[in-house]
Amino acid sequence: MQVTETLNEGLKRGYQITLPASELDAKVNEKLAEAQPQVEMKGFRKGKVPMALLKKQFGPRILGEAMQEAVDGAMSEHFEQTGDKPATQPDVQMVDGENWKEGDDVVVNMNYEALPEIPEVELKGITLEKLVVKAEESDVDEALQNLAENAQDFDAKDGAAEDGDQVVMDFVGKVDGEAFEGGSAEDYPLVLGSNSFIPGFEEQLVGATAGEEKSVTVTFPAEYGAEHLAGKEATFDCTIKEVKAPVAAKIDDELAKKYGSDDLAALRQQVVERLEAEYSGAARAVMKRQLLDELDKAVSFDLPPSLVEAEAKQIAHQLWHEENPDVQGHDHPEIETTEEHTKLAERRVRLGLLLAELGQRAEVEVTDAEMTQAIMNQARQYPGQERQFFEFVQQNEQMRQQLRAPIFEDKVVDYVFELADVSEKEVSKDDLQKAVEKLEEE
Structure with a gap:
């Protein structure tokens, strides 16, 4: 096998791989020899079919398999030797494939964009502020009143x-x-x-x-x-x-029992815990944005153009549908990406690659139990069809990746939170709400 570099520009790579005909022929003979003991053919005992006849009968199909295995093996060997990780599936084209005939060398061109080297980030040097909101008595009273109205x-x-x-x-x-x-x-x-x-x-x-x-x-x-x-x-x-x-039901012990609590005091405590859990979730979203902003400023590296382009198109498409909610399908004019879409795409790709690298270095993994829980949560959106949804996910690798990605990202973010310098700041519910609204505006 001979590998010749044809392109090395930024993250773009190109190689021409030549597979000698002699190697392919040897691989075909090896496969036929492995299969010979099990082959039965009219006029011959099992395992006694001559190699020449086997090659005539099965050679073309075996040759195709051998070519594919040889190309895949050459690619794997190349990535192992160079350490390159392709950003997307490499584009592999056979040179002069229409005129190729048995006995010729196989020449393929392989082009791809390599993932960039991700620089180290000093996570302990990142400073973050965590907003803390305590449940006010008035908020607890309002929540209890809503429960009473629901239990009317x-x-x-x-x-x-x-x-x-x-x-x-x-x-x-x-x-x-x-x-x-x-x-x-x-x-x-x-x-x-x-x-x-x-x-x-x-x-x-x-x-x-x-x-x-x-x-x-x-x-x-x-x-x-x-x-x-x-x-x-x-x-x-x-x-x-x-x-x-x-x-409306009275706010008393009887109301508490309707909601599974022993008495009103216990129900009130549950309301406090629920409200503060909601506040904590919102505060986490605000702190996560802080973290992403800090990481975005902390690193700079080349980005695979294909990933940026694909992300920009997805952003443009999503925003167009948000602005045109009446259009449910995709039967609409082609949506052009703007500089703003591309800028946002660059940020997302950069942070996505960085978080993936941080997670890999920290050996962050999504457990089977976490995946099962995610699938169950998603399946609840399809009442009566939960089983079919489970089967669909099991057979669809892309869907599994879509469910896995946010879990992995959140676990990486929590890992960074533990290492970063985090200070707490007690604020009002209104201040937290304003911070959340600011996220939605950006």
Whole structure:
């Protein structure tokens, strides 16, 4: 094998690899010899087929495999010797492939962009400020009030039912004058505006009063689960027994028990912990941005143009869809990247390569348990199809990488946090909110 350098410009590399025909022929013979004991062919006993006949029968296919293995082996040997790591899949083209014939040397051109050398960063010299917010009594009271409203009760009222009220009723549903299975109930409590019944049903009960009999006519949706009712018009004869207005639950021990706490004091402590966990998460995002800004200033190295270009296109595409939310698909004009897109892409690529290198040096790994948890979290977005999602992820390496990447990045960031010089600063919730809003603006 002969390797000749054809390009060395910045991170761009080019090599011409020549594989002698004699080496390929030897590899083909070696493969045929390995297979010969197992080959059966009419007129010959198993394992006794002549090599010349095997080569005539299977040679072309074996030759193709040998060529591919030889090229892959040459590439692996090259990267091992040079220490280069390609930024993307190398472009490998066979020279004069259309005119190549058996017995000729194989000549391929290999071009790629090498990942740059990442300089060392003195992580202990990085100074960061962690914002700390304590849960105020007023915030805890507000959260408890929201819990009480969510756990609302209903008390009987006089007058007509309004949106948000609960009506307790008996009803009988009929299609073509005949009652249908599952269309009747007694003492059914329905909250108007909850959209728990067929579209159009609840609206017709607004204004109803206790003791009133009311007929409601609706049409089942075409995609309704019960095929014999889908698209059919139905009439519901309703007898309104009570009309009740919503009343927020009292903030007491009974409310606490509804939320799984022993008493109000325990529920209050849980609220404090939840609020401060939310504040901590927001503060971490702010400190992470500080860290990335510091790392971005601390290092400078050449970037693979292909990675920057791909990232810039992705940024431009994402921003275009944010500005045109009505366009769901990708049937739109080509989106041009701007200097601003490229500048942001350079930052992301630089930081991505740096964090990857820091993680590798620190031997940061994403565990199987962490991956499983990430897949489970994602699968919850597809209720009823969790199993299919798990199978899809198992068969899709790109999807696994998409789920792994943010976990790995967060673990690297936490690793740097531990080494950096971090001071705490107690601030108000409003100050933290402003800091978070600033992140979104940048």
